[in-house]
Amino acid sequence: MGENIKVWFDEDADILYISLKKGAAIDSEEVSDNVRVEYDAHNQIIGIEIYHISKMVAKNLAKELKESLK
Secondary structure (H helix, E strand, O other): OOOOOEEEEEOOOOEEEEEOOOOOOOEEEEEEOOEEEEEOOOOOEEEEEEEOHHHHHHHHHHHHHHHHOO
8 A cells, every 4th residue: 555545444433434645625426325535625536435334345245155155
């Protein structure tokens, strides 16, 4: 990972945060279900928030396990 990239998990909110570079988020948009991208004043992506990450990972893991048992 780049030295400016920071990743942390908020267990209570079940959100994975990925900070790509320092700066204040000026705008954001939901790019898909449970995924929000944050932009700085220059419209550059500075962060990504993934909501309900535990459920998403568990669902994908269960799907892969089911496929591997066929």
